[in-house]
Amino acid sequence: MAKKYLLEIIAIIAVFGxxxxxxxxxxxxxxxxxTGSDTAGxxxxxxxxxxxxxxxxxxxxxxxxxGGEIESAxxxxxxxVGGIVLGYVFGYWSCQAKCKKAE
Amino acid sequence: MHIxxxxxxxxxxxxxxxVCLPFLALGFVQLKKMLEHDREALPLLGVTGAFxxxxxxxxxxxxxxxxxxxxxxxLSTISFGPYITAIIGLIVLLFQALFLxxxxxxxxxxxxxxxxxxxxxxxYCVYRALRDTRVNIYLTIFLxxxxxxxxxxxxxxxxxxxxxxxQVGGIAxxxxxxxxxxxxxxxxxxxxxxxxxxxxxNYIIQLxxxxxxxxxxxxxxxxxxxxxxT
Numbered sequence: 001m002a003k004k005y006l007l008e009i010i011a012i013i014a015v016f017g018x019x020x021x022x023x024x025x026x027x028x029x030x031x032x033x034x035t036g037s038d039t040a041g042x043x044x045x046x047x048x049x050x051x052x053x054x055x056x057x058x059x060x061x062x063x064x065x066x067g068g069e070i071e072s073a074x075x076x077x078x079x080x081v082g083g084i085v086l087g088y089v090f091g092y093w094s095c096q097a098k099c100k101k102a103e
Numbered sequence: 104m105h106i107x108x109x110x111x112x113x114x115x116x117x118x119x120x121x122v123c124l125p126f127l128a129l130g131f132v133q134l135k136k137m138l139e140h141d142r143e144a145l146p147l148l149g150v151t152g153a154f155x156x157x158x159x160x161x162x163x164x165x166x167x168x169x170x171x172x173x174x175x176x177x178l179s180t181i182s183f184g185p186y187i188t189a190i191i192g193l194i195v196l197l198f199q200a201l202f203l204x205x206x207x208x209x210x211x212x213x214x215x216x217x218x219x220x221x222x223x224x225x226x227y228c229v230y231r232a233l234r235d236t237r238v239n240i241y242l243t244i245f246l247x248x249x250x251x252x253x254x255x256x257x258x259x260x261x262x263x264x265x266x267x268x269x270q271v272g273g274i275a276x277x278x279x280x281x282x283x284x285x286x287x288x289x290x291x292x293x294x295x296x297x298x299x300x301x302x303x304x305n306y307i308i309q310l311x312x313x314x315x316x317x318x319x320x321x322x323x324x325x326x327x328x329x330x331x332x333t
Contacts, residue, residue, distance in 0.1 A: 003332075007241060007298075007301060007305050008302065010298055010302075011298050011299055011302045014294065014295050014298045014299075015295065018291055021165075021166050022164045022165075022166075024166075025164070025165070025167075025168055032168030032169075034169055034170045035169055035170065036162060036169065036170050036171065037165075037167075037169050037170065037171040037256075037284055037288045038106075038107060038205065039169075040169050040284045041110075041281065041284050041285060042107050042110050044263075044280060044281065044284055045110050045263065045267055048267045048269060048277065048280075049267060056107075057109050058108040058109040058207060059109055059113060059116065059207075059209035060108065060207060060208040060209045062200065062204055062207050062208065063201065063202065063204065064204040065202075065203060065204060071203060074202050074203050075160045075162075078157075078159075078160040078195075078199070078203075079156065079157045079160040079161065081153075081156055082152075082153035082154065082155070082156030082157035082160070083153070085153040085156075086149075086150060086153040086154070086157070088149075089147075089149050089150050089153075090150070090306070090310070092146060093146065093310040093311045094310060096310075096311075097310050097311075
């Protein structure tokens with residue numbers, strides 16, 4: 001039984017380990033804001049060049065979501081599109097496998 | 104791993120676009136051929152693409168006190184190779200550049216090269232190196248997916264180091280600094296991603312083993328053995 005679900009057990013342990021690592025980091029780095037590494041990378045570029053972040057103007061103008069909530073919604077939309085496709089295909093395969101068994 | 108719009112000099116934007124264009128062209132040709140001759144593989148293409156959509160949208164906290172996102176490109180590169188994965192990476196990164204201001208059109212070449220090409224290429228090499236050995240299938244999947252994720256961020260660090268060498272230590276010093284920001288943050292995420300994708304691959308093996316054999320991802324014997332193990 002345990003062997004049958006070995007991968008699931010490892011995955012659960014890994015997720016718990018990940019959460020524990022996050023909690024540990026929060027405890028030892030109380031000021032950590034958990035900003036994106038993209039933002040940290042951009043700040044590092046600014047530090048290396050001696051410029052302010054705001055001095056880096058887009059080479060090609062781009063749409064910027066008007067707020068954090070809109071940005072979160074669009075990220076959620078992206079994940080949802082993936083989730084719909086994933087659910088559909090796994091459901092389709094699952095039904096196919098059941099039909100094959102019934103035959 | 105996104106390099107933000109405006110944060111890469113025009114010269115490097117053009118260089119990375121030129122480097123990634125042949126991979127994208129090859130990807131389009133392979134994808135077109137697959138769509139014409141192998142419609143049965145489309146659902147698997149959907150699944151692998153869906154994982155890139157989902158995982159690259161998840162910003163997760165890491166041990167360095169900053170957040171990053173997995174890439175999800177490992178499954179696609181194992182199933183369809185790095186060239187078709189480059190096309191899926193392009194679609195995801197284009198969506199994020201146009202609607203989320205993550206990345207941008209000028210830096211799209213650089214971002215596609217790291218997430219859509221170099222990461223998947225490393226994952227694919229790991230998978231090909233281990234596929235015909237006695238290494239367990241799931242360990243092979245785990246290593247390929249985790250390293251595809253990690254090397255995406257190593258490549259981003261290299262791209263930035265080449266564009267912005269440090270005054271002391273030059274490119275090497277700058278590379279180490281960017282590795283500290285991107286790759287170290289990514290290590291725990293890459294491990295978890297490798298495990299999750301190995302688990303997903305297990306479900307594919309259970310539900311649709313024939314497609315994996317037909318695409319020559321693994322041999323019939325390897326798939327049968329893996330099915331009996333779980």
